[in-house]
Amino acid sequence: MGKYREAAESGKFVVSGEIGPPKGTQVDDMLHHIDLLKDMVDGLNVTDNQSAVLRLGSMAVSHHIVSVGGDAIFQMTTRDRNRLALQNDLMSAHFLGIRNVLCLTGDHVSVGDHKDAREVYDFESVQLIQAVKKMNEGSDWAGNELQGSTDFYIGAVVTPESNPIEPQKAKFEKKIEAGAQFFQTQAVYDMDNFQNFMEYARGVTEGKDVKIMAGLVVLTSVGMAKYMNKFVPGVFVPDNLLEEMASVPKEEATKKGMEICARHIKLLKEKNVCDGVHVMAIGKEEIVPEILQLADLI
């Protein structure tokens, strides 16, 4: 069992960060971010060809994190691999000491940098969750017995601000039924909306050991917030935060975004809204320690 799962199952308010591997072999910044964060958080997500843009591999970086004493949440999309390759990678990841997997369908290739690639989607997120569960129970998708099962903590995502929300909620429930043990949400900014969503989610997960971590993307400018409102489906930055971001000079915007993020973490923890947070600084991971300090988490 990895320390992310241990923390979650102990009832602690868990905190994870995120590492986006670089495009290429220049890994100094990434290694620095891992060093900086690995002991400060319970786990570090590693993205898998994020936004369908080719990157250094999620499994290799996850393995590195584990080998230097951190805990990795191995993100896995079904976009680039069929069921043979997915299960092969799951066994390989397990061999390398990785114990958490976040199951995603993955952004469509048309939004990435290899637009003519053939997307796979042999499985999608719900089926990948099922496949990991099966492997944890000792068999592959086809029903063949494994020589030694895997032991993954199975993660999934949900978009609380999805519009319309009903089909999204239905899928969330299916992911739980399929075997998801923890959720990291798409970025949330409107804490009232999120508390409403959590009220519903707590109802669904009652009696089940399913943890839900709020996804928090640190705002670094008012432009970024407006961009997300316009172009990122399922992300909604409310007017009061747009105003707050706009109230400070440009050079202080990141600091303001960090304050907002820390304030949200505190609120979520103090009101026991959810089971933890997943903090995404999207390439600026060096600001995460200060956010955690502001939030009284370290």
Next chain:
Amino acid sequence: MIISQQKPFEEILEALGDQEKVYLVGCGECATMTESGGENEIVDMKTRLEAAGKTVLGNDVAHATCHELDMKRIFRQSKDAAKETDAFIVFSCGAGTQSVREATDKHVIPGTNTLFLGNVKRNLQYEEKCSLCGECVLDEYGSICPVTRCAKGILNGPCGGTNNGQCEVDPDKPCAWVLIHNQLKKEDRIEQFMKIQGPKRWNAVERPGRLDARDKDEEKGAA
């Protein structure tokens, strides 16, 4: 029907290269409807090729170009032209082009790109709703096919890219999952939405597909 679109004229000329004598083949079915290879398009193509210095020895619009025996019969009837031509240019779907392939040993050039199996929304407006997966699951989804109409072919509900009921991949297209959800609600079958669906059996039809519908023994008929 099969939706096809004429290739750019320059591409056709490039494929011909130095070859001078050509034979045009159109299709009386789908390519006529889509105006990519009907009578009018073949006459128009003949004019353009002649203006580009080519000699058009023959032009036929077959009843259905995908019918291989028909194609052989047509070329038997215009034996001299078919024999003398340097190349055939086919304005039908890719299946039709390969029917022509079966009927001649000459250079055969596709004059169209074959796009999809389409429904006709209005005259000359088409939408893909079926991708010929070989194992119809429509009833599971209120007869709205997620394999085809969800950009990711997801079988268990919308992804995070659903955007006010539209698809993130192409905002002009509706999110199939919102359509399916609404439809199942209308049918009072929303519980169907909650059913976890396994992945497709992608080899339900072994590719390339083959069916002998004259053979009533199913096992032997489809392979």
